[in-house]
Amino acid sequence: MTRVLSYLQAVGEALDQQMGLDPTVVVFGEDNIGGTGCDGTLGHAWGPTQGLHERYPDRVFDAPITEAAFVGAAVGAAATGLRPVADLLFIDFAGVAFDQILNQAAKLRYMAAGRAGAPLVLRAMWGTGMRRGAQHSQALYPLFAHIPGLKVVLPSSPADAKGLMAAAIQDPDPVVFFEHKMLYFTQGEVPEDPYVTPLGQAATVRAGRDCTVVALGRMVHVALEAAAELSAAGIECEVVDPRTISPLDTETIYASVRRTGHLVVVDEANPRCGAAADIAAQVAEHAFDALRGPVRMVTAPHTPTPFSPVLEDAYAPSAGQVVAAVRSTVPYAEQERAS
């Protein structure tokens, strides 16, 4: 059965169901119970783990503000028989625990020649739009996708948030799970029973013949808004949501570009050495013959995220920028056809 849930509720339902299915799943982080030693059960800053402690009292923990210790503990616990879901709150705090992510979790399987691994999930909020300033708004997924051994997940809808979280928990490798805080209260149809959305499979969220728009995270919604506007003008965009950027479903992207001949990548991360640059480069390397116009990237500028609402609104890519980018590449084909 399918109901309408918020993205946040979908994450919470996945945690609950996977804990029910597998007694080795444990959940911890700051305020994951919330109120340990006090009254009340907050259930994470925004509530997705509310009630979990009542249902699984021995498997949900609050952690002190000790990111290096509890992320590292997730690695050690994962390597010795548990499937921990550790919650960093904001991905920006990964810096405090980066050794444990970069040097311990990501490299364990390789250094042990496959004789050990770290099946853990690192949950984290990310993204602009909430006026949280430069240390609570970053789109750091390219940093993690750069590191072999980590899987990096970016759900854009409630249904994907649930299915990808289930896949992340069941995955034998460390997964960094990026939850966009501006999507937390978006609603969508979500199946009630447990299900898994495989990692490494893109979704074509809109079909179209004229231009492929690859969009990441919240940018999927921005791309769809742009696609609707362009459709009214007779340009049909195909919008592809990779859903995970490591592993990246390049085949779906190449196949789409081969149909449309054009590529625009929309990414909220900084442009240098970023996810958009990587996708653009891979298409240029492997599907150059299919391109009938220049690849365009629409990204945030290469600056930290500003606080002022006016500045922050100008920072994240907009539908208008996506429309302009598509219009700037599609005419190459029209000129080609005319000549």
Add this chain to the structure above:
Amino acid sequence: MYRTMRTIRAFEERLHAEFADGAIPGAVHLYAGQEAIAAGVCSVLGAEDYVASTHRGHGHAIAKGCDVTAMMLEIYGKAGGVCGGKGGSMHIADFGRGMLGANGVAAGGVPLSAGAALSAKVRGTDQVSVAFVGDGGANQGAFAETLVLARVWNLPVVFVVEDNGYAQATGTRFHLDSRDVAPRAEAVGIPATVVDGYDVRAVRAAAAEAVERARAGGGPSLVDCKAFRFFGHMEGWDQQGYRGAGEVEQLRATHDCLVLHRDHLLAESEATEAELTAVDTEVAALIDTAVAAAVAAPEPDLSELLTDVYAPV
């Protein structure tokens, strides 16, 4: 414990010689001189218990029961090594023996050890986890944070500080201000003891108390062991010019934990000269066999370069 200590000593002295001959690639950090700590601590652990180690991890691995030949192959970077030649000296791990790995990052293994302790607690076993950390690693944030986490979560973990006097080349006179690490644990409510790390019996007694506390649900402890290392921080790179003239020779003459233990066993009639010499002979043969196997072993297949990044699909 004598056999363990002798095996570590022979393993490390042979590595020192082989490295000098150019037979071994990469960075090798030797444990010789600190054998009493690994042997004493691991003598009170079972096969199912965990240890997380440091840069200087060979001694912990041997004391935890890892195969000496497979370790030697690993250090030579050969196929058949305990990590298939992909780990090397600084990353020797053998999860089947509870050895969670040497670590290339100072204090990097300390949070892992807390995680293994959490795992034991959640799974309802009576396993105990030991985190070895050097005096240098004890200054890391990860160490301080893990003390807090272990206390708050009441984890069955024992922190064993191996204070060998130097963090690479920087003396504890400077970087610990000549202080012990133990009070840092006491400051967060973790019981701690300072132990003579040259005396394997003293280390064993302190470790036994800490492990027993952990196994009984009493939570974390710290054992702060004072010792010294025979060799430099890293083979080939370090001529130990920062140590006082004659310091190593003096300490070797008076504070060699293996000699002290041997003398004790003889003085207390717990072993005979002939018995101990027989152990020495067996260990020497074991090390010869391991080195010969490592020299003869094939290089890893080049296809191994790309495997084990992720679990097989």
